[in-house]
Amino acid sequence: MYFIHCFSAIESGILAAMAFDRYVAICHPLRHSAILTNSLVAKIGLAVVLRSGIVTLPYPLLTRRWPYCRTKVISEPYCVQMAVVKLACADTRVNSYFGLFVMFFVMGLDGIFIAISYLQILRAIFSLPTKDTRQKTLLTCGSHLCAIIIFYIPSASSALIYRFGQNFPQHVQVLIANLYFLLPSMLNPILYGVKTKQIRSRLRWLVTRK
Template sequence: MTYSNTTDFTNPSTFVLLGIPGLEAAHVWISIPFCAMYVIALLGNFTILFIVKTEPSLHEPMYYFLCMLAVTDLVLITSTLPKMLAIFWFNSREIDFSACLAQLFFIHCFASIESGILAAMALDRYVAICHPLRHSAILTNTLVAKISLVVVLRSCMESLPYPLLVRQWSYCRTNLISQPYCEHIAVVKLACGDTRVSNYYGLFALFGVAGLDVIFIAISYMQIVRAIFRLPTREARLKTFLTCGSHISVIIIFYIPTLFSSLIYRFGKNFPLHVHVLISNMYLLLPPILNPIIYGVKTKQIRGRLLGLMTQK
């Protein structure tokens, strides 16, 4: 099927996702690692959920937040990757306008939830290292539930304007999206008229919400580093710092591709399109794949439980 670059519609009933422009001939080959990523993400995150559920010693705030992270990653990757594979395998490029808005909402909402969970996990690490004797008294199950509820509600409220703003614009140029999924700024670029409100809101959400999470995480780790340097021996400092290693790795994997992708969309006019699309995919695909691997390898309790299950089998 061929798609023209222009249409005569006022508002489209469908959008057309182009996959990875410039690499259409390689879509089948690209689908192989993408499919493998999806399988790894499903197995890894469901394994984390199963281990935490079946191991009573892991029923602690850090692992509750880790379960939230696993569920968030599952929703995030499932909202995008099946449609990508349909494009790569069956050339199923069309997506209903309402389905596009729903996908757009889920991507931004659960990316925001992930950011909030990472901030909550930084709080848990701060309390565990700076106030170890009061950890269970401060981070009670009730407080963990309240933090989780606030993170979810904040993310839903922050993400709801995205589809509402996209719906109000007129689309009179093209319905071709140079992506394998519906992303806010990619859809807004197809609209006619003045769409600065959407652009400004996208920047506000990026720096005002995710930016606040990053600042909170940075402050938490500044306090953690100060507490680590007060420890009497080098071995104690190294051991304490390594307890934060998995969380720091997950933070880097999530925030750097997210920031890079958002800034390229707005300011990288001369950046190769297929490279930009691949980088944009990474901020949605890498965290769901690598988070369970990182926590499975670096967290002693999870690693021990997983080895125990494998030994029993």
């Protein structure tokens, strides 16, 4: 449970850090290496890991407090906090409130940071002189934007359904939970690999040969 939530928070932080990298690369291209030094990148990475580890630490601690007098088998495909807490024979609203706090503190703040970064990026893109230049610059952000969408939408949907979707069919909850867990890791290599010239050439060669 701890590592599932911790790695999810780390992925959210990495997406926010990548948005900052895109912002610097597009809005301050000549100062990119001066701003994003190795020490700053290391500090950002350490901050993301520490934040995620500390914020998600209360999840297993809170879950251990409750008595479990019914079944100990969860209906979800992996061990998320709310799936376990639903089995407790006690008032577990504190877990729900803390989960919402973590969602807004981690994903909410990261989402706001990403939105601000892309507003600055769009303003810089639309100030470019030619349409081709604007399109080429915007395409450099395409993979990152797709990665944001396939991570945040299933993640937010799964978290909200656990808390407010009591009438949702169980198979729909399981499907969304699987999408949240598997979709980013399945599609990210494709999203970022398709932009690499060598990978595109190799795929084209495989398809034309067959």
